[in-house]
Amino acid sequence: MYIHQRKDWPQFSWDPDVITPILGEVRYKQGKILGVMQSFGFQLQEETSLKTLTVDIIKSSEIEGKLLNHDQVRSSIARRLGIEIAGAVASDREVDGVVDMLLDAIQHYIEPLSDERLFGWHNALFPTGRSGVYKIKTGTWRDDAMQITSGPIGKEIIHFEAPKASKITNEITIFLDWFNSNQNTDLVLKAAIAHLWFISIHPFEDGNGRITRALTDLLLARADQSKLRFYSISSQIQKERNKYYSILESTQKGDLDITDWLRWFLECLLSSMTQTDETIAMTLKRVHFWETHKAIDFNQRQQKILQLLFDDFYGKLNVSKYAKICKVSTDTALRDLQDLLAKGIIEQEGNGRSTSYRLC
Structure with a gap:
């Protein structure tokens, strides 16, 4: 028996002696992060939020096995928020759709949730009406049975089964009434x-996980009382993906005491918040760099590489890697790197085939 099949569903309960201390830690860390960010200028807050939202969207999609292009996601968010960034690129409809969904959730966190709003998010996620090569029903509830699985095709692990399609309308009505009402429950x-x-109901044919995490971000934005995001729960869930599915499965097969789920969620949230200090430090470094070198003329390729070096550049930068990232010849890449060397922006490490470059 799954929890949604129990007589007292969805009357959740938990042990406050276990949950209250962890919730207190989360609220303390949350307040500390918001306090630090408020002491900075709006530009730095925007920079940090842009990085957080980019990671949030990419990692939320990765949980479902969807790999999105970092530059496209970042550029799409920046365009919609009116933020000027170096090395902006065009983004495809799929990227724009998931960005539109999350930004609607966060930027309009005060607005009530409705089935029409959820349908809009679902349409945005699947602008072509297809999930990969498969045609799906968008902007409406599923009309078939649903098993929640993980793992590669042919080797899926079934974690639980969602309510029958005939029950979805009633299940969502109860959920929305609760979601939009003011209770004494802490927003976190x-x-x-x-x-x-919501993940238990799994009302759509596809995209339920990403919509669930958008709803999570909406309520966390309400808890922060901020349209800017400085920590990413989706990023941490992706890191703990196996544990995530494990705790979901055990909770679905248990009773309606969700103490273990709440504890895991709050600990996951705490871990995501510890990454914020690193994000703030890197954002400060990047903002300081561009301010210090604002009089220097960098071409678009150089701007892109410098931005990557401040973000998530893996390994060492060399001529061939520069050429591949910027889609230019090695001669052009070498000229760009020599120009950055001459300007004192980067320094060389090693010689010959082992030559690489790093920021000064």
Whole structure:
């Protein structure tokens, strides 16, 4: 028996002696992060939020096995928020759709949730009406049975089964009434409960996980009372993907005491917040760099590489890697790198085939 099949569903309960201390830690860390960010200028807040949202969207999609282009996601967010960035690129409809969904959730976190709003998000996720090569029903509830699985095709692990399609309308009505009502439940706890509740219903043919995490971010934005995001729960869930599916499965097969789920969620949230210090430090470094070198003329390729060096550049930068990233010849890449060397922006490491470059 799954929890949605129990007589008292969805009357969740938990042990406050276990949850309250962890919630207190989360709220303390949350307040500390918001306090630090408020002490910075708006530009730095925007920079940090842009990085957080980019990671949030990419990692949320990765949980479902969808790999999105970092530059496209970042550029799409920046365009929609009116943020000027170096090395902006065009983005495809799929990227724009997931960006539109998350930004609607966060930028309009005060607005009530409705089935029409959820349908809009679902349409945005699947602008062609297809999930990969498969045609799906968009902007409406599923009309078939649903098993929640993970793992490669042919080797899927079934974690639980969602309610029958005939029950979805009623299940969503109850969920929306709860979601939009004012209770005494702490908003961070409400985010954790909403996550579990919506993923349990699994009302759409596809995209349920990404929509669930958008709902989570909406309630966390309410808890922060901010349209800017400085920590990413999706990023941490992706890191703990196996544990995520494991705790979902055990919770679905248990009773309606969700203490273990809430504890896991809050600990996951705490871990995501510890990454924010690193993000803030890197953002400060990047903002300082561009301010210090604002009089220097960098071409678009150089701007792109410098931005990558400040973000998530893996390994060492060399001529061939520069050429591949910027889609230019090795001669052009070498000229760009020599120009950056002459300007004192980067320094050379090693010689010959082992030559690489790093920021000064």
